[in-house]
Amino acid sequence: MLIEIWSDIMCPFCYIGKDHFEKALAQLSFKDELEVVYRSYQLDPNYHHQAGDTTYSYLSQSKGMPIDQVRAMTGQVVQMAKQTGLVIDFDRSIPANTFKSHELIHYAASVGKGTEMKGRLFKAHFEEGLNIEDESVLVTLATEVGLDAAGTKEALSSDTYAYEVKQDLNEAKQIGIRGVPFFLFNRKYAVSGAQPTDAFVEVLEKSFSEWRESNPKITFLNPDKDAPSCTDDSCSI
Known part of the structure; x- marks a missing residue:
């Protein structure tokens, strides 16, 4: 069953939501029958990092809020993350354009490393204060999850994956997504926000149960295990 998640690295609730969602997956007996695909979303596509910008100054300007109010707001998010075991450090985090x-x-997803790459980027941004708009930083992070440096550089310089990002962004508009994280289950049920783990378990069980009814699992019945047959490599003649 397909599960699609629209999120942005700059979004702390996407980081928290990812953690809650993965904890829900770990509780499921059918987790191996789920395909999780991360879709792209940009909260501020026009922003590009400028030297000296901080998360506080960025949020103050973009939301029109005093710095003290921004600090109070982000402090609540820090505590929310702490409760789930994540570190979010707004004193270190650097606002950045997330397209790259x-x-x-x-690119990582094309070689089976999409989830790992997503998690590494979240940690780099929120905990380590790295500039995820800097391509040299991105290449280093990619190698840390097992990707080839040369392949990563080529991927970031070509239009192949830029096209896929734009496709995700366009689809988000078509669906009507205006906030992230946004979870779409089997193209039927949608959930938004950093929901509690139990809420994710509930919707996963409901959507999978309905999906299973229309996609029954094949049961093999082989009364005679020695019956002659052919495989891809040979025939038992």
């Missing part, structure tokens, strides 16, 4: 990060996630 999304390209990297698509």
